[in-house]
Amino acid sequence: MVRGYSRPRSLDEALEMLARLTPRALPIAGGTDLLVDLREGRLGECHLVDISRLEELKVLEKRSGKIRVGAGLTFSEVERSGLLRECAPVLVKASSQVGSLQIRNVGTIGGNVAHCSPAADTIPALLVHRARVVLRSSNGSREVALEALLGGPYKALLAPGELITEFVLEDASHMWGEFSKIGRRRELAIARLSLAALARKEDGRIGELYLALGAGTPVPRRMESAERALLGKRPQEGDLWEAGWLMAQEMVSVSGPRPSTHYKEKAACGLLVRTLLPLLEDGS
Amino acid sequence: MNPEEKIRISFRLNGREVEAHVLPGETALHLLRERLGLRGVKEGCGIGECGACTIVVDKKAVNSCLMLAAQLHGCEVLTVEGLESPVGLHPLQEAFLEHDAIQCGYCTPGMLLSAYALIISRGVPTREEIVRALAGNLCRCTGYHQIVDAVQDAARRMAGKEEGRW
Ligand code: FES
Ligand code: FES
Numbered sequence: 001m002v003r004g005y006s007r008p009r010s011l012d013e014a015l016e017m018l019a020r021l022t023p024r025a026l027p028i029a030g031g032t033d034l035l036v037d038l039r040e041g042r043l044g045e046c047h048l049v050d051i052s053r054l055e056e057l058k059v060l061e062k063r064s065g066k067i068r069v070g071a072g073l074t075f076s077e078v079e080r081s082g083l084l085r086e087c088a089p090v091l092v093k094a095s096s097q098v099g100s101l102q103i104r105n106v107g108t109i110g111g112n113v114a115h116c117s118p119a120a121d122t123i124p125a126l127l128v129h130r131a132r133v134v135l136r137s138s139n140g141s142r143e144v145a146l147e148a149l150l151g152g153p154y155k156a157l158l159a160p161g162e163l164i165t166e167f168v169l170e171d172a173s174h175m176w177g178e179f180s181k182i183g184r185r186r187e188l189a190i191a192r193l194s195l196a197a198l199a200r201k202e203d204g205r206i207g208e209l210y211l212a213l214g215a216g217t218p219v220p221r222r223m224e225s226a227e228r229a230l231l232g233k234r235p236q237e238g239d240l241w242e243a244g245w246l247m248a249q250e251m252v253s254v255s256g257p258r259p260s261t262h263y264k265e266k267a268a269c270g271l272l273v274r275t276l277l278p279l280l281e282d283g284s
Numbered sequence: 285m286n287p288e289e290k291i292r293i294s295f296r297l298n299g300r301e302v303e304a305h306v307l308p309g310e311t312a313l314h315l316l317r318e319r320l321g322l323r324g325v326k327e328g329c330g331i332g333e334c335g336a337c338t339i340v341v342d343k344k345a346v347n348s349c350l351m352l353a354a355q356l357h358g359c360e361v362l363t364v365e366g367l368e369s370p371v372g373l374h375p376l377q378e379a380f381l382e383h384d385a386i387q388c389g390y391c392t393p394g395m396l397l398s399a400y401a402l403i404i405s406r407g408v409p410t411r412e413e414i415v416r417a418l419a420g421n422l423c424r425c426t427g428y429h430q431i432v433d434a435v436q437d438a439a440r441r442m443a444g445k446e447e448g449r450w
Contacts, residue, residue: 001309050354
């Protein structure tokens, strides 16, 4: 039940409100996940604090080799940003594949992470960009690796009154990046898998590689066994199948066996091969 | 009677200033359709899957079922009722009729508004751009081809003529 709604005019005012109204305070940005929860009766007593228009959450800049991306940027804004197209290609590709245009126009990357769905599209992308998360509350601020924030399905480890204000990404200019997924619509979420990949080739060998799987484990995560299997190699297609299999094993060992495991193992393996195939020819 | 506080909002709706008092958890869809009587704003799924509730807010297509009424404050809002002008149907509406892009009509207002937002931002879009912009609008009847044809045709007719509407 929503008991109240406020629209603070600045970030400081928002943080002060969140502190004062805890534990009932609930930030709302694009609302595309929150309104579904509201409709399905999953929200308790709450007071909504509307952060969707705060300019402070729309930072977008490159500074000392890092890319600062405001949590309040919508998927459409991320998709259109020239800076991000150049320096954060996987985040751009993931954002362009979120839901529908209507959802991309209002949904934000901060909201996507805070909602922490196992199938959140931008989380695997942010993981391969090695994102750190800047959090603020009325008591101050802290910065953590994105992994440390992912507590479980729909459980981001935010302290009461805390807001994600921005993500700090490693500069991925001149790197090859891809984001692909299986199953597009939300009602197919169970069958859905997504893979984010970021790589750099050096003299035909894979010099750097970051892979993160979405919807295969309770929270999206880096797939280091597959990364290690390919690093330093001039991969052939067979190497990709091997890496895909390792990734599937890692997924199952984290999630435990499920009714869907049999399908998901094969799907994860195929997804990796399909995603990384272009890397065999180009991607220098 | 009501334990929740009401919020006063004002926004431009189809070119006119309106004021409303809304509940904190009320959706834009509920306000527009049930309380302001704009029956062109349809509810299909209520969870952002079908696009029947699409409206244009500050020149962007959004799902009104996923937006709070309170979030409309200060915005410029267009529903299908605002598309028609005193001189007649909008070129998009004409094109939908001519191309048989309407069967049951349930998806039509949302389709028109998604197409409108696309055309005002892109001018004459490619077929691919149209398909992508309408991907969040489901149609159970037409099979989409006629709709894409209609949008392309309307965009050509509208080229350069939409100044001043916003
Ligand atoms: S009713 Fe809003 S998207 Fe279906
Ligand atoms: S005309 Fe019937 S749903 Fe599109």
